[in-house]
Each structure stands twice: as structure tokens, then as C-alpha cells.
Amino acid sequence: MRDVTRVHERALFVSPRIPSELELQARWFAGDFGKHFVSTAGDEIEIFQFGTWNREAGPDFRDAAIRINRSEPVRGCIEIDLLDRSWETHGHATNPAFDSTVLHVFVERSEREFFSRTKSNRNVPQVCINPTTLPQVFNANVPLARPGRCQAPLKDLPEERVFSVLDAAAQFRLRQKANRIRNKIDTHGRDETLFQEIASALGYKENKLPFTLLAQRLPLRLLRENVRDCEALLFGGAGFLHTHDLDVYKKSAREYVRQLWDGWWPHRDELQRFILPANTWRLSSTRPLNHPQRRLAALGILARDWSRLQRASGKNSVAAANDLFRALEHPFWNFHYTLTAAPSAKKMALIGESRIADILANVLFPFWLAHDVAAAASPSTPLWAEYAKLPAQLSNRRLETAATRLFGNDSRRKDFLKTVAHQQGLLQIYEDFCMQDNSDCAQCPFPEQMANWM
Ligand code: SF4
Structure with a gap:
């Protein structure tokens, strides 16, 4: 599929976006x-x-x-x-x-x-x-969704053929991610790379940039050197400790904020330049449970107990990674949405199941593959089998757009997207074909390739 010679032109209706x-x-x-x-x-x-x-x-x-x-x-x-x-x-x-x-x-x-x-x-x-x-942008442009020309040949393909198309695209995508991570490891080292990638995944789509900036500017090495204050450094660097006037906080938060302040102020002058401006954060469109302050606390715990993450990651095991993330505990953040919100009576997970699945698919599996020479060479190794089994947790607008374009109202559409691998495969096809097409499907080679498969 990728060997086809094509003219690469920018998609219609997508205006170039200059990042900050x-x-x-x-x-x-x-x-x-x-x-x-x-x-x-x-x-x-x-x-x-x-x-x-x-x-x-x-x-x-x-x-x-x-x-x-x-x-x-x-x-x-x-x-x-x-x-x-x-x-x-x-x-x-x-x-x-x-x-x-x-x-x-x-x-x-x-x-x-x-x-x-x-x-x-x-x-x-x-x-x-x-x-x-850039191959990916922090915020991707999503064109309007309507079924494409490939819908017809895909409809006629037996289910297992569609699965194998998605599998092949997913394997290609995972290898691409592993290559990117391998290059990053060459530059930043293994631990810093893992730290930066996890931070970026914790930022979700909306706050990927501030989390990435924090992990780059307050690298794991610095946090580990100041391990007692690492959570305070992250909150201070994030710009979440602007005021030391404790009266603005609820009673239940004051002791915790005081501890953060005590840890932050000895470093504040030295790190002043790194404090993120408030407008770097996007807080309005995030669910309270996913508020970046809760995610930042999770990142702080991971940095503080880095050897636990190293051990869990070193096992190349989905179960070990799940156990680690599910067991993250924080006396304050288990019951708070933000530093200023009223406490919740119900205990809340620091990182939810869908985020764990995202970290597995987009950080840990590519990271493991970057180190596994045998798996990198052949998709029939246990690592690929584990990857193929990961259940999909959530959909998103981009996936729905891709599914609409390729599968339209095919009754099997839901079955095609039940695993992370198939979702990732679909995204890869969407990016390689739909996002490159500016002929309203007319010159896209994908439908013919599917027809040939039959
Ligand atoms: S651009 Fe190609 S892959 Fe995308 S919907 Fe049209 S025919 Fe299908």
C-alpha cells in the first residue's frame, strides 16, 4: 500500500496551523x-x-x-x-x-x-x-466525515480480510512509534524518554503540550535529585502555585497546599523562567476527573517511585503495568478534583482505565518494541499477540470520522473497532489515505487496493 507513487498535496479545507x-x-x-x-x-x-x-x-x-x-x-x-x-x-x-x-x-x-x-x-x-x-500535530485538523469511495469494496470484503488489513496498518503504526521512541532514547536516554512519553500521555490531547514542556524542563534527573520535593516542583513549574495565600483554598486543601509551597519556594527563584503561563493550560474542556492537576500528581508519584515503574515496565507485561497504574494512591488527590474544589466523598482513581489503555498502546508497547529486536523483526512474537489482545476503551472524534469514511453504516463497523490494534490500524489508514487525499476520493488508490484483495 505504501509503495504507491502519489502526489502529496495538502488536503483541501485545512489551513496551515502555525504553532505557538x-x-x-x-x-x-x-x-x-x-x-x-x-x-x-x-x-x-x-x-x-x-x-x-x-x-x-x-x-x-x-x-x-x-x-x-x-x-x-x-x-x-x-x-x-x-x-x-x-x-x-x-x-x-x-x-x-x-x-x-x-x-x-x-x-x-x-x-x-x-x-x-x-x-x-x-x-x-x-x-x-x-x-x-510535521508527521503529527498537537491538535489535528479533522475534516468533515462522510462515507468515502472505499466503503463499497470494504463492504464486500469478508470480516477476516478487513481484520488483516487493520492488523497490517496497526503493525506499521506501532513500528513507526517504536522508531520514534528509539531515536528519542538515543538523544535523551531510556528513562528520560519514558518519563517524557508518559507525561505527554497524561496530558491527554488538550494538555499534551504543557505536560511535555514540564517533563522536558523538569527532567526526571532533576526530580529524582529532589525526590522529596518532586511533586512540589511539578506543581510550581506548572504555575499552579501562584498564590501562597491559603485563604483561597478550602480547609481540606490547606495543609496539602502548604506542603507544596514549602517544597516549591526554595527552588522558585532558580526555576522562575520555567513556570508555565496560565494560558498554556486548557482547563475548560476537560472532565473534572481528568483535571491536569490530578494527572500531575500521578506524574509526581511515578517520578518519586521511579524504580517501581522501571520494574513494571521491564517485565513487558500488560498485567504488571495495569497493576502499577491502578495501585497509584494519593491521600489528597484520591478525593479531590482540583486544588480549590470541594472534596469528593467517593474515592477516585488517579489514572482511569481508558488512560491506562492509552499509555499501554501509545507509550509502553512502542517502548517495549523499541527494545525487542525479535519482535521488531516479526509480528508473530508474544509481544504482538499481547498488543492484538488489548481491548479498546473509548472512541474519539477522529476515530469516528475515520470509521464513517471507511465503513459508513456497515453493520460490522463496531466489530472492526473492538481492539486498540484495530483502532490504531484504522487511524493509520485514515492518516495515510484520507488525510493525503484532495480529490474527494477520486484519486485515492485505497479502494482499488481493497478490490484487488478480493
Ligand atoms: S480518501 Fe481513500 S481511504 Fe479515505 S475515504 Fe476516500 S477512498 Fe477511502
Whole structure:
């Protein structure tokens, strides 16, 4: 299916979305733009190390390393802006804190040629990135759903044939995720990668960005060095500890907030630059049970007891992972929706079943596959069998759109989406064909491929 030569054009009715500077930085650091670039002057640029988020004044990332035209790596800082001219308008050219910048990355180029120069008049190589080429965006555009041309051949395919199409697409998707994670492990190490991926999954779709930023800026290493305060660091860094006036909190929350404050204030000055602005969070569309503050507490517990997660993850076992996440307990968050809400009489799970299933499908299985050479080579190993058995928990708008386009009102539609693997397979087909199509199905090769299968 993937070998077909096609013209790749952007889908109709989808306007290019320019991410915020923060999102851009997070995706750069995650390696989503890749490691190899050509500078505006035509030099080959390779990112050797992405460095670390800079906590102080100066460029966004420090201790990075790049190679220019395959020469020896050069260490220094990397600055990321939306516009090339921000270098000038933000005063970087005259700020000595930017003297060690080795790369200036931006999205939009000015009409007139523009050079990034340091205070000492050194020319900084420039790289222009294009966010519209990213394989996935934090918020995907969802076109209107209506049955597509492939509905007819799919309707005539026996059930087991449809299953095998979905299985093949799911295996491809899982391998892609494992490859991405393997690359991330090369850059950030095994534990930091797992931590960042779990944080991102806990952020759900709405708060994926702030969770990713937190995990990058307050890396596992830092939290483990301050293990007693790690929950406080996460809440402070998230910007959830703005006021130390305890009167704004319910009586039941005051002791807990006081503990968070006590843990946060010794670090606050040092980490001031990392505190997320309030508008980074999307709180209005989340269910109270899934409020990011509850998820952040769960992340704090996982960081604090990291060896438990390592042991559970090391077993490559769905049961061990389920046991770990279901057993997460917190004296405050078991009974609270937010820091300021009234307590609930009923105990609530910190991470619900559908989120656990999501972490298994999108983090742990790809992570296990990234380490399992035998499974990566063949889909007949136990890992794949376990993956195929994962039951689907929830649907979402994107899945429903894909199901409507491919299966329409086929009476078997529900049966096709009962497992995580089949849902993931459907999403892969949707992204590879529907999202690439701008001919209203007319030139999409998928229906013919299905017809040939018959
Ligand atoms: S674009 Fe292709 S895969 Fe998508 S609905 Fe149309 S025919 Fe089916």
C-alpha cells in the first residue's frame, strides 16, 4: 500500500496551523523536526545533542552540539523563534547572554536577507523549519466525515480480510512509534524518554503540550535529585502555585497546599523562567476527573517511585503495568478534583482505565518494541499477540470520522473497532489515505487496493 507513487498535496479545507513558540520549542526538543537540516547559507547542519532547556537568561537551549558540513561538533546554545527578525527585535544581537549561540532556528523568513549576529559580531548559522511538514500535530485538523469511495469494496470484503488489513496498518503504526521512541532514547536516554512519553500521555490531547514542556524542563534527573520535593516542583513549574495565600483554598486543601509551597519556594527563584503561563493550560474542556492537576500528581508519584515503574515496565507485561497504574494512591488527590474544589466523598482513581489503555498502546508497547529486536523483526512474537489482545476503551472524534469514511453504516463497523490494534490500524489508514487525499476520493488508490484483495 505504501509503495504507491502519489502526489502529496495538502488536503483541501485545512489551513496551515502555525504553532505557538512554546509548542515549537517542545517539538524541536522532542526531535520531531529531525536532526539534519540545510542552513539558509546552504550548509549541512546536524544536531548532535539537543542540549537542555535553559533556566536562565539567554537562548532557549544550552549545552547543545551541532556539526556543520560534517566537521567537528560545535557546542553552544540554540535559539528558536517564530520570525528570523526576532533575533533583532528581541535584542539578542546586543545581549551577551546570546554570545554562545551556535544555531538560530525560525519558522518565517523575512523578505529581505537577514543575518543573526552575536554581540561580538559572530555570524550564527540559521535554519528555517516548516511546522506544516510535521508527521503529527498537537491538535489535528479533522475534516468533515462522510462515507468515502472505499466503503463499497470494504463492504464486500469478508470480516477476516478487513481484520488483516487493520492488523497490517496497526503493525506499521506501532513500528513507526517504536522508531520514534528509539531515536528519542538515543538523544535523551531510556528513562528520560519514558518519563517524557508518559507525561505527554497524561496530558491527554488538550494538555499534551504543557505536560511535555514540564517533563522536558523538569527532567526526571532533576526530580529524582529532589525526590522529596518532586511533586512540589511539578506543581510550581506548572504555575499552579501562584498564590501562597491559603485563604483561597478550602480547609481540606490547606495543609496539602502548604506542603507544596514549602517544597516549591526554595527552588522558585532558580526555576522562575520555567513556570508555565496560565494560558498554556486548557482547563475548560476537560472532565473534572481528568483535571491536569490530578494527572500531575500521578506524574509526581511515578517520578518519586521511579524504580517501581522501571520494574513494571521491564517485565513487558500488560498485567504488571495495569497493576502499577491502578495501585497509584494519593491521600489528597484520591478525593479531590482540583486544588480549590470541594472534596469528593467517593474515592477516585488517579489514572482511569481508558488512560491506562492509552499509555499501554501509545507509550509502553512502542517502548517495549523499541527494545525487542525479535519482535521488531516479526509480528508473530508474544509481544504482538499481547498488543492484538488489548481491548479498546473509548472512541474519539477522529476515530469516528475515520470509521464513517471507511465503513459508513456497515453493520460490522463496531466489530472492526473492538481492539486498540484495530483502532490504531484504522487511524493509520485514515492518516495515510484520507488525510493525503484532495480529490474527494477520486484519486485515492485505497479502494482499488481493497478490490484487488478480493
Ligand atoms: S480518501 Fe481513500 S481511504 Fe479515505 S475515504 Fe476516500 S477512498 Fe477511502
